[in-house]
Amino acid sequence: MRRISARKSTPKKTTRKSSKTTKTSFGRLMVFTFGILFVVLFIGVLYNYRNGLLYYLGFKTDKNSNELTKEEREIEDIRIFEVLSRHDTNQMGFDVSEYQSKIEWEKIDKIEDDFPLSFVFIRATAGSSKKDSRYEENWEAAKANYFIRGAYHYYRPNENSIAQAENFIRTVKLKKGDLPPVLDIEKLPRKQSIDSLKKGLRRWLIHVEKHYKVKPIIYSGESYYTDFLKKEFKGYPLWIANYNFFVERIQKDWKFWQFTEKAQIPGIKGMVDVNVFNGSSEDLKALCIK
Structure with a gap:
């Protein structure tokens, strides 16, 4: 007896083809969707940085690229x-x-x-004995x-803290109208x-505050401050370094934001490092030594 049921494979082929068509359509839809999202994101980035792009494309002057490539200089x-x-309503400054x-x-x-520059931080000392070779020159010129x-x-974490404080006090004579002294801590100790x-x-901090009769400012990187200092040193004015491209505004608990070193x-x-002060010119003067 002849069997013909084994020949009936057409419906299965049709089903397989339909499944492949569905997968292909779904894949195309996903590619199209991601393409649209990418375009929207790209347009959003362009819009967000439209002023800078227009400024660069239309009005940028030629400057020495220093250690950056041309592309890196443009982005920075x-x-x-x-x-x-x-x-633009805040005060801008730099440090040298x-x-x-x-x-x-x-x-x-x-x-x-x-953008006018109104203030400057000047390195005076380092460690227990180092004096910046251009401190006095820069201090008077400023x-x-x-x-x-x-x-x-x-x-310097591995040197005596009181000796470091005395080095700063011997070197720096603060006057009315100057900003409070600054402690710059960036390194972890080895010993x-x-x-x-x-x-x-x-x-x-205590030794310096007792001498100048004003609470010092703490300078550090945001991650360093958050990981090691935040709990124990609350209440001190903060000068935070954060160069992240996606950080767009100064945080409310930062007095100063060093947003670039380039x-x-x-x-x-x-x-040069450039800084934003979290306030107006009156606020900046109010922070200064009375």
């Missing part, structure tokens, strides 16, 4: 302009040390041609060129525990 300049634009070599202070006025000035100490580091930092300022060779 766009971000700098965007951050400054978002804080001997690494900037000889500074032509009379040429320093604005950054990106539009005053002569009408900048509100502040002095900072670079803390002591974190708890021991914190004790040393507190000793430095700015270019007329009168200063090489790249």
